[in-house]
Amino acid sequence: MSVLWxxxxxxxxxxxxxxxxxxxxxxxxADRMVGVDIMGILFVGITAITGILYNLSYLIDIAxxxxxxxxxxTLALAKYLERRTLDD
Amino acid sequence: xxxxxxxxxxxxIVILVGVLxxxxxxxxxxxxPDVYNRLQSATKxxxxxxxxxxxxxxxxxxxxxxxxxxxxCGVFLLLTAPxxxxxxxxxxxxxxxxxxxxxxxxxxxxxxxxxxQIESEESEAKESKExxxxxx
Numbered sequence: 098m099s100v101l102w103x104x105x106x107x108x109x110x111x112x113x114x115x116x117x118x119x120x121x122x123x124x125x126x127a128d129r130m131v132g133v134d135i136m137g138i139l140f141v142g143i144t145a146i147t148g149i150l151y152n153l154s155y156l157i158d159i160a161x162x163x164x165x166x167x168x169x170x171t172l173a174l175a176k177y178l179e180r181r182t183l184d185d
Numbered sequence: 186x187x188x189x190x191x192x193x194x195x196x197x198i199v200i201l202v203g204v205l206x207x208x209x210x211x212x213x214x215x216x217x218p219d220v221y222n223r224l225q226s227a228t229k230x231x232x233x234x235x236x237x238x239x240x241x242x243x244x245x246x247x248x249x250x251x252x253x254x255x256x257x258c259g260v261f262l263l264l265t266a267p268x269x270x271x272x273x274x275x276x277x278x279x280x281x282x283x284x285x286x287x288x289x290x291x292x293x294x295x296x297x298x299x300x301x302q303i304e305s306e307e308s309e310a311k312e313s314k315e316x317x318x319x320x321x
Contacts (some may be wrong), residue, residue: 101197105204119214119223126278127220134269135214135227138262140209142235145242145255146200157254164262165250168296171269178276 102150109143130174135168196244203237206230219285220277236263258264 113136120132141160147154213226239259246252278293 105200107209108204112208112270115211115215119300125220125277125280125282127273127282128223130273130277131220131224131227132214134273135210135231137213138235139264140233141258141262142203142207142238145238148251149245150240154251154254154300157251157258161254161258161261164258168265168269175269175272175276178273178282179279 099150102146105146106143106150109139109146113139113143127178130171130178133174134167134171137163169177176181186238192247193245196241198241199244200241203234203241206234206237208234210234211232219288220282221274222285224270224274224277228266231264235259 116136116139120129120136120151122163123129123132136141141164144156148154148160199209207230210227210230210291213230214223217223217226236259239255239262242255246255284291
């Protein structure tokens, strides 16, 4: 069934390239931040699918870590966009 | 190919549905006209898509450590993605990102910012026409 996994990885890569297009093209900073957030969530899925494809169970731990860091980074970017400091 | 069971096929179908939701969310991120529309399309469908991938991995691998970790990762994504989307949309509203000119209602701007933030030429033209009518 490795053909199925490779097709899924290609589709997810196309979606990541669409996010990259929005990051480069975005008219405002908010568009770029939305693109970065969605790309982080897509990378979680890509990492998990790669772990299934090569039967490496530690890649799912990396997926959990990427999800955590993407969440905290998005909150920090939103605070920056709101022109406030990080401690209120 | 001989050891593909029915449970595996169900898991593959769930993963494929999730991947299609991911692709549709990314297409919406490119095609929609506004920050808020892009955020709505992308966050909802991409969160559901990645959660579907994680549930599919759980179904395919069963209750092994890999499947349990995938379930934990999916539940974490399901909890945190709405929070980050809400923070991003509020930040972009306070930042002053302009809405699309076809936007119908802006309740947050009306309550907190003292007036709608929708900047459309048509509504301004309507308002000026109404003022002219009142004067006349």
